[in-house]
């Protein structure tokens with residue numbers, strides 16, 4: 281799986297390469313600068329072969345050093361380039377200082393930031409801060425310049441609103457990260473000027489190095505990065521760090537495939553509990569999802585009042601009358617029912633009755649929606665019952681009800697970096713719950729109690745905004761249940777299901793409704809090369 285790195289991990293990788301003599305820091309900086317220039321001309325081929333005009337904003341660290349490399353390389357291609365430095369040249373770190381000196385062009389200071397001589401440049405390059413941004417920005421001139429870099433902000437807003445589609449967006453390029461963004465959390469680090477609100481440079485193109493950083497995919501990160509390109513700078517991909525977060529991708533082992541000689545019971549029997557009459561649709565969606573991902577059999581556990589309603593709407597699914605917790609415990613004496621799903625449309629009272637019986641059975645269990653909300657006032661009781669074969673699938677509201685203190689830390693306004701991230705929050709929740717937690721959203725984060733963590737980012741080329749439709753979460757719960765019925769371990773089931781969910785939405789595109797999702801599974805399974813990122 282592809283790694284999503286923190287700033288510290290990226291530094292460790294860089295340091296290891298330098299200390300083992302594979303490369304020098306200066307050479308890495310040169311490769312980074314070359315990568316940025318290459319990405320610019322790939323993104324905007326019309327700029328190639330012409331002598332354009334660029335403003336490069338350089339910061340006081342190595343991100344600024346990358347900026348000076350880019351300034352030099354563009355000038356070597358005949359561009360008119362103006363470099364502006366925030367900071368004291370004498371205090372630049374060694375590699376950045378070498379590139380500042382190699383640049384040989386004029387460099388203005390921060391006081392001139394807003395008076396850059398080149399107006400309306402073809403390129404505005406943000407090399408102020410990258411992975412080293414550790415605190416809020418307190419220099420007013422710099423703060424204001426984040427706006428100048430982005431001086432066609434109105435154009436962005438107009439495009440976002442659907443008007444002015446003829447407006448060419450500014451060619452703003454962020455080196456590594458848009459300045460102001462925390463590389464570990466995707467949060468905008470605050471500033472000392474409340475009158476301006478929080479501020480971050482927005483870019484049309486972000487060029488990062490070696491691997492994506494968590495801040496590119498979490499929280500607000502993607503809305504500031506524009507298009508994200510990662511350039512190889514020759515660092516080894518091998519990192520031996522259990523802490524590293526993975527990017528969700530198509531599973532290879534265990535695989536979605538079924539073997540020739542298996543029969544339906546080999547693939548497990550999923551059991552999805554429904555709510556009462558008029559509320560059974562959500563569980564039926566989940567059940568259909570479980571069946572499509574390959575559970576051998578799927579049965580709906582239905583209260584007597586809803587039996588007729590459900591029976592009239594199903595074919596391959598089976599039905600079993602479950603009035604309450606006692607019924608469920610008796611039904612679960614059948615050891616073949618190996619994965620349960622409770623929550624979608626279940627109703628709070630029925631959830632309070634059924635969830636303890638389901639958890640006591642020690643089966644694989646997915647708890648979603650009402651099964652989580654029903655325990656908002658007695659989270660300690662729920663936590664007591666959870667075990668290692670459970671997966672919790674909260675959205676933001678459900679997460680906050682179950683883990684209020686963690687949610688509060690996550691939503692607090694950040695000042696210092698690295699800020700508390702969704703990854704930190706979900707890891708903490710999984711450790712407390714003693715089971716896998718999948719926190720939904722465009723940046724779905726999945727963590728296990730042992731610290732394993734993956735992000736299923738529906739951003740950039742994997743954007744799937746059509747998933748924001750009623751019932752799509754129910755299908756996700758069904759996918760996880762079906763995969764656990766098939767024997768996928770909880771973490772693998774949750775990550776694979778989240779990946780599949782987004783791939784189904786991408787396959788269909790606009791107009792998607794939740795009913796479509798299970799029916800798209802065969803098309804996604806049939807694509808051997810569905811991408812990981």
Ligand SMILES: NC(=O)C1=CN([C@@H]2O[C@H](COP(=O)(O)OP(=O)(O)OC[C@H]3O[C@@H](n4cnc5c(N)ncnc54)[C@H](O)[C@@H]3O)[C@@H](O)[C@H]2O)[C@@H](O)CC1
Pocket residue numbers: 290291293294308309312339340341342343344345346373408409410411412413414415416417418419455456457489513
């Ligand atoms: N780590 C690596 O492997 C590589 C790093 N490179 C570049 O180096 C960057 C990281 O360099 P650095 O660690 O020097 O960090 P940065 O250049 O991102 O920033 C660090 C500097 O900014 C200052 N600073 C931080 N927050 C501030 C604030 N709010 N207001 C004012 N000053 C603030 C710090 O005191 C320090 O001087 C990466 O983002 C990337 O662009 C590349 O050269 C290629 C390889």
Ligand SMILES: Nc1ncnc2c1ncn2[C@@H]1O[C@H](COP(=O)(O)OP(=O)(O)O)[C@@H](O)[C@H]1O
Pocket residue numbers: 649675720721722724738743744745746747748749750751752753754755756781
């Ligand atoms: N903008 C978005 N981009 C990608 N995925 C999204 C987006 N909005 C919601 N989703 C996904 O859609 C699902 C919605 O689930 P949930 O909030 O439980 O809704 P429901 O209860 O209606 O099913 C989650 O898997 C979530 O990750």
Ligand SMILES: [K+]
Pocket residue numbers: 343406407408409410454455456457458459
């Ligand atoms: K930057």
